[in-house]
Amino acid sequence: MDFGRAPIDGMDGPTDRSSMRALTGPVLAVQGKKGTDVDLAKAVKRYVAKNYSESEAAACEEDLQAVQRLRESVVRGKEGNEKARKELEKYHRILKVMETRFPFSDDEEQISTVFFVWKDAFKTKDKTALRNIKAEQAAVLFNLGATISQQAIETDRDSEMGIKLAAKYFQEAAGVFAMVRQTGVAKIPASGKDLSNESSNMLENLMLAQAQECFFVKATVDGKSPGICARLAKQAELFYREAWNNTKQPLLKDRIDAEWLNHVRTKEAMMLAWCLYFLSVSHRAEDDIGKEIARLQAASSALKSARRDAGKKLQASLESALKSLEGTIDRALQIAMKENSMIYLVRVPDPASLDQAQGAPMVKSIQPEELSLPIDFFSGFVPDHCAKSLSIYTDMVDRTIRELTNQVQETSDQVRLKLREFELPELLFSLESAPKGGYTPIPEPLALELDEVGNFGGARGLQKMYAEQKEYRASAMSALSAAESALDKEVEEDNRIRQQYDQHCMFPASNLVDHPLRERISQFKKSLEVALDSDRGIESRLSKNDDMLRSLGAREAASRMPRISTPMVCMEEGDVAKGLQKALVELETLAGERDGLEVKLRELKQKDNLLPKLMSYSGSTDNLFDQEIKKYDPLKEEIRNNAARSKSALDDLVEIFTKFYRIYDISQWKVDCEKAAADMRRDVEYFRELKASLEEGTNFYTSLCKASTALRHQCGEFALSRQLQRDEMVNEIRRRQAQEDANWHGGVEQGWQGRAGAGVPGSGANMLDTQFQGMHVGQVSNPLGSAPQQQMGAPPHRQSPGYAVGSGPNQPQPSAGYAYPAIPPTDFPQESAGYDGGICRNY
Structure with a gap:
């Protein structure tokens, strides 16, 4: 029988971009900071006139007025996103130029009358007023990142070009928020919590997560493989998780809106669920239903946890996307579990024991190119020779820093290589005299093998697997006992009916026709006996080697590695x-x-x-x-x-x-370590052999359970079919018995009425003699046809009919006889290597 698994409808994911966009839910844009106006031009002009000359101040007048107008437009923020972005980029480039020419600080000898006032983007009641141009740069960069994020959500993400553009915008927004951190404004006292490193990290990761999500959407719509889609979704989940962790930093606590927090937490869970979902699609294609169910269960659990955390504080579009994804995963899980319970009967592994998907980052923080372009502002204020001289000095500083850094790195490398050569400080941990917690490291390849044993559960995992195997065996034996009991009861009932209606039973006895089923039961029992011998061998090996198998645990394995012993006689070892x-x-x-x-x-x-x-x-x-x-x-x-x-x-x-x-004979200790490692490798190999035998036994017993259950059903159907046949025979006999009784009573009544109607005493006897002389009941139209001959005047006598059913005279013949129908074929899947007309065990 072909049990090939067809793909679940919709299990390859949505096929058009609009439906996929609905399933992943909405994305977020950042709101910018609100600022207040300041007379920047007047303060700078006064400083230039005081420290340089009036002519220099006049030369800067045009540029200063342009800067003043640009800042006022930036602060108002009433332009569209495209124009606002250009103004913010231009203003930031001007600020970088001004930073090198005009000192803004608390020093009265410098520009100290300009306060850059900005409200907090997360808590608008809070505001900062600083006389530091870096604070102004950071605020402008924050608003630039917010504007670019708004551009991203305005794109048509249902089109291929639109989703690419959205991903580009989100990456640029991430790059700008990273620049906020790089300004060093967080080190300035009272600079604002929305400009802190924690805030910049959170916004950068959020933008990267949404950019990665765009790549995931496009890959799914383009029909990329489930493995690729899973890795893209995993990376988006990692970005969302990092953003979520950033929001829990003390500096941002109680500042981020609850709707934002729920959005980020829910998106993290949804992208993890998408990753697990596509992994389950891969497992389904490989016919690995156990892993498929485990992945889907983990995805369902992640979504339930996110919904529990969010409560009822999700926006409608995100709630709709979450419900849709829950439905997709629940439907796939129900189908897979139903298939497993009816066909495969595979043990579902613990999701934590499965390999974790590796993320595939497709995005990175990108600084907009416009921010690095030169700008012709205040170019006349700084002489060219100053700029050239500054470049020469900068090269000198860079060369000095590079030389000193190389010296530091060279020293560190020498120390690191020597410690690696001497295996320090690991050797000191292996000393017997080491403080509590000392240990001898296990070689890396062996450590990985021991981790594999630990993930399976070690000795307990083998015992659990053997216990499950015994349950399967008991289930198979119970099914075979039930099948045999059904046949025995059928033979007993058949014999009872035959004793009662022996001459009417024209079909073969049950014990003559049930031998194919009994032979199959016998074959299964023999297979069980052979398997039981193997089970006893495995049980014996598990019991005898229990201590060895338990020694493969993490702590026990570490204790098996030899420690460096202190010399017995040595005055200088300490x-x-x-x-x-x-x-x-x-x-x-x-x-x-x-x-x-x-x-x-x-x-x-x-x-x-x-x-x-x-x-x-x-x-x-x-x-x-x-x-x-x-x-x-x-x-x-x-x-x-x-x-x-x-x-x-x-x-x-x-x-x-x-x-x-x-002194400590480290060379001999290394030999002992290698020997201990070799012993553990052999033990691990023995563990794997036992595990393989148990897996083969489990596969055998699951196949036998399935076959035994089918055989039990066939025996039940056989007994039911025989019972219906007998019931039909008995009912037919009783019906004809009733008809014969009615005919017999009718003939007797007519004979007595004839004698009473003769009217002449004595003449009736002669008439009876004439009428009935030499006649027997058998000559009368007697439906029984085979009753013994007796005089009419004899007492009525009833007897059971002595003919085969349907063969009496004047009786309608049935359309078919009562022969037992052919036994239904016992079509069992050959699921074991040793199959030969039945299920047998070969391991």
Whole structure:
């Protein structure tokens, strides 16, 4: 019989982009910050006139007025998204130019009267007022990212070009929010929580998640393979999860709208469910129904958890998408479970034991190209020679930073390679004298094999599998006993009826026609006996090797690895081990110092703003550069000192390790470790052999259960068919018995009436003699036809009919005899390698 599994309707996912868009639900756009006007042009002009000249201030007048108008338009924010984006990009480029020319700060000698006031995007009641141009840059970037996200949701995502454009916009929005973080505005006190690193990370991940979702939609509509769709959905789920984790940061707590939180949480669960759904499609194509059900169960559980978290606070379109996805997964799950319960009878694995899908990132944060374009503002305010000189100094700084960074990395690499060569600090963990929690690491390939054993459940998993096998065996034996009992009861009932109606039973006895079924039962019992011998062998192996199998657990396996023992007689072992630990601590301290030096280098470079000095400096730029570059000398000295100390500590480590290796006989310990690992590998192989035998046994018993159940049904149908046949025979006999009784009583009554009507005493006897002389009942039209001869005057005598049913005189003949119909064919699937007219077990 062909049990091939057809694909479930709709299980390959939606085929048009509009339906898919409905199933994935809506996407989010960010709302921008609201700002207030400030007279930027007046304050800057006053500063230029005071610190440079009136002519310089006049030369900047046109550009300053243009900047003032542009800022007022940006703050109003009443333009369409396309124009608003262009204005924000232009204004940000101007701010970058102004940062290099005009100092905005609290210092009264600089531009201190300009306060950049912006409201918080998440809590509009909160606002910030800072005299730092970086705060203005960050606010403009935030609004630019918000505007680009609004462009994304306005695209026609039902078209191929529209969904590509939406993905591009979301990636650009992510890149802009990343730039907010890169401005360093979060380090400015009272800069606003919506400009914090936590907020920027959350918005960047959210935009990337929605961009990845666009790729997932397109791949599904384009008919990509389920594996590709699953990986794309998994990556979208990872982005959504990261965004969700960002929202739980203390700085953002109680600031994000509940509808947003529910949206992100629900989208995370939906993309995970889509991933699991497409994995189940792959399993279905491979006829792996156990994994298919496990994936669908995990998807259903994820959606239920998300719905429980969200409550009733989902927007209508997202609620509709969630319901639609729940229906798709529940329908597929019901079909798969029904197929498994009726046909396959496969054990459903734990979803956590299955391989996890790997994400396939198709998106990244992209900075809009327009932000890096040059702009012709205040170009006359900075002389060309200043710009060229600044470029020369910047090259000097970059070269210095690069050289120092290379020195730090070279020292770190030397230490790391030497520690790897000596297998430190792992060797110290293997000491018997190590603090509680010490252990000997298990080799990586063996550790993976032990993880496989642990994921299956180890010895408990084998015992559980064997217990399930025994249940299958008991079920099969019960079915065979029920089948045999049905046949025995049928033979008993058949014999009883035959004793009562022996001469009327023209069809064969039950014990003559049920032998094909009994032979099949006998074959199954013999197969069970053979299988039981195998089961006893497996049970014996499980029992005898229980301790060994349990030793393959994580803790037990670690305890089997030998520890480095302390020498019995040695006066310097304690000093050697402690000296080795001290050397490692010293190297770790120096590594931490190097990390700190790299941070100091980056911070010093960020603060190194030479332009204000360069613009006001009248001497030789070479002298200025030599003077300024000296600020890096202290760091140079610290890096050289760290490298020297690291080399000395590393030399000490080599010397101490040589003694440690000899005193503690590390070479022999490694031999012992390899032997212990080899023993565990053999044990793992033995575990796999037992597991394979149990799997084969389980497959045998599930096949036998299915076949035994079918045989039990056939025996029941056989008994029912025989019972109906006998009931029909008995009813026919009783009907004819009643008809014969009625005919017999009618003939007797007519004879007595004739004698009473003669009227002449004595003449009646003569007439009777004349009429009935020599006549027998058999000569009368007697429907029985075979009754014994007797005189008419004899007492009435009833007897059972002595003919075969349907053969009496003047009786209608039945259309067919009572012969037992042919036994229904026992068509069993050959599900075992040893099948030969029945089910047998071969393992």
